[in-house]
Amino acid sequence: MPVYKNEKMKGDNKWWYQFYTGELKNGARERVTKRGFRTKKEAEKAMIEAQAALQKGEYIEPSKKQYQDYLKEWIKTKRNLGKQTLELYESYLRTHIIPSLGHVPLAKLTAHDIEMFLIALHNKGLAPATVKRIFSVVNASLNSAEMKDLVPKNVANKVEKPQVKQRRELIIWEPSFVTRFLRSTRQSSRYWIAIYLAVMTGMRQGEILGLRWSDVDFEKRNLTIQQTVNRHREIKQGAKTKKSVRSVALSPETVEVLKEHQKLIIAEQLKEKDYQKNDLVVCTRLGGPVTQRAIQKVWDSFIKKTGAQKITFHDLRHTHASLLIKQSVHVKVISERLGHSSVSITLDLYGHLMSNMQEDAAKGLDAIINPTANQK
Structure with a gap:
């Protein structure tokens, strides 16, 4: 069996295979060679699959391109992504994926390489959710490589996907407390207005920091949300997704506070x-963009001053949604205000808060349909 082990090679991936295709190229018999297997059994299995594919005419010549070169080409095809999502992908490539896996030839990338990469990410202290998103980028890039016949199979499919704990329970403030909190902190900082807008509009932090006076119609x-400010204080046109570029109605009091x-x-x-x-x-x-850190x-300081239950700034967006739900606002309207790409996302996040709406709806039917009202 033409499977070999390179004892001089460092690391675990010492096994490799080689076989002749039966075709001549420049007067010599053409050979298929692939390296980087951990065990003899893995190498033998891969060779048998390659030989079978060759007989069926489905064999794909391994690409000699390095993974980093392929990734730089692949990311250029992802312009359909939202701006912030694309920036996140590019950040993952630049800071994690390319430094660790970029030097490996695309065709020689193995499931073991990816497993070791994920372990390294965990050892860096990255959050499980972040590791999962980075893995998703790797997986998506290799899916595309397989579809384009650059590799016979996406080796990431052989890797156990990173697991993330269940989404934490949303912490939401009650309306009475929101009122007390806003009143007691109003004169404390010029940036109070950002917190007020988060409660009253449900806007994301970057959207609030990017809001211009020309976007407000008193x-x-x-x-109208048309631009954002990112964590580097850069003003970016557009928003997270196409749906995020939206119009949000303001209450009369919000208009007065803004004035x-x-x-x-x-x-x-x-x-x-x-x-x-x-x-x-x-x-x-001085009129410049505000940092998220500020x-x-x-x-x-507001949380400490008021002794409030500790929640994140983003949780104010959830509080806004809960305030609308308490008023029985239609889920489609809530979804539009929040800029969700679909109503299903809104339902997934806040469906459990809408349970009482079912009961209220059922009771409401009695007010308009009561066939037994005149019966004795």
Whole structure:
């Protein structure tokens, strides 16, 4: 059996196979060679599969391209992704995938390589959810390579997918407490307005930090989300997804609060010579974009000051959704306000909060249909 072991090679992947195809190339018999197997059994199995594929005319010549070169080409084809998702993919490639696996030829990448990569990510202290997302990028890239006949099989399919613990229970504040919290913190920081908008609109943090005054229509009482600010303080056009670019209706009180905040911004603009005219609703004293760290610092101080149950800034978005649910707002409207790509995402997140709506709906039927009302 033409299976060999290279004792001089370091590491576990010492086994390799080689067989003749029976065809001539430049006067010599053509050979198929593949290396990088952990055991003789793995090498033999892979060779038998390759020989069978050759006989059926389905054999794919292994690509000599390095995985990193393939990834750089592959990511260019993912322009259908949302901007933030694409940035996240590129970040994973740059900081994790390419440094660890990029030097391996695409055709020689093995399931064992990927398993060791996942272990290394866990050892770095990355959150299980992050490891799972990174693995998904690797898996998606190799699925594409298989579809394009660059590799015979996606070896990531042989790897046990990283597991993530069940989604943590959403922590949501009651309306009475939200009112007390906002009243007691209102004069504490210029960035209070960001927290207020999170509660009253359900906007994401990046959307709030990217909101411009030109996006706010005081007469029609709505705002339009058209840009965001990322963690590097960069202003980015668009939003997380196409559905995230949306219009959000404002309550009359929210309009008044925004008008009052605008007066503060205008006063600073007139006072500061180096004021940056970015037109941002939430900005530094010089008009620049605010860092997420600055918002977090203020948020932490508010939690400490009020003795509130500790929740994340993003949980205010969940609180906003729960406030709408308590008012029996239709799930499609809630989904549109939050900018979810589909109603199913909204139901998946907040369906358990809607259980009472079923009971209320059933009782409501008695108010309009009561065939026994006139019977004695």
